[in-house]
Amino acid sequence: MGDAFSIGGATLSSRLFVGTGKFGNDSVISDVIGRSGAQVITVAVRRIDFNSSFEDGLTHIPDGMKLLPNTSGARNAQEAVRIALLSREGGMGNWIKIEVIPDQTYLLPDNEETIQATSILAKEGFVVFPYMNPDLIAAKRMRDAGAAAVMPLGAPIGSNRGLQTKEMIRILIEELDVPVIVDAGIGKPSEAAEAMEMGAAAVLINTAIATSGDPASMAEAFASAVHAGRLAYRSGLGPVKQTAEASSPLTGFLGGEGEAN
Secondary structure: OOEEEEEOOEEEEEEEEOOOOOOOOHHHHHHHHHOOOEEEEEEEHHOOOOOOOOOOOHHHHOOOOOOEEEOOOOOHHHHHHHHHHHHOOEEEEEEEEOOOOOOOOOEEEEOHHHHHHHHHHHHHHOOOEEEOOOOOOHHHHHOOOOOOOOOEEEEOOOOOOOOHHHHHHHHHHHHOOOOOEOOOOOOHHHHHHHHHHHHOOOEEEHHHHHHOOOOOOOOHHHHHHHHHHHHHHHOOOOOOOOOOOOOOOOOOOOOOOOOOO
């Protein structure tokens, strides 16, 4: 059965978003996209030289990919808005991932500044994807400010530590009526599958692919994991129990109940 993902005026068949950062050689990006089947790719606006015909990785992105520029480097809402406007004026479309990160040790996002930037940019006609600490009240405020989705971190950016915030993400998925896209920290395909099994709408993977020994093959592994996790979620996971329950009868065999041979 079909499982199309519609967001921001686009219909996507892949629930794996990928990034363009940290690759040792940007030429591998096209192979990563091909093997992953991804249709959305993020790019940091601050890494782009708009006077050089979109060099710095963009030349390796195939036509038809949906660009999700981000405001990496912004320390407050005002800076994020300025970067977003620059992105749109540079021809990168109206999708924007808001990153407001004043903390330089753990690179944790500022939810309050992110809410402000979301409100301003949504009114400017952007399709806004705010990167956030997974807090339900902040997520609801981002939704009310016009966010198309929320993107909670699983662990600090680039850490590959997995779903350290799993319980908080679960609450967001349960309580929100906008897509929850898990971003940052996922380091293994199994962790991406786990996020999808929880009901996440999609996952964004960059570091785990870019820093692996074979990025293209790792991208394919993540694609398979995302598909498996989503299929498991849609199929309905079995209940978790605290005690054992036999899958076959333990009585009435070779002489009746309690008999052992």
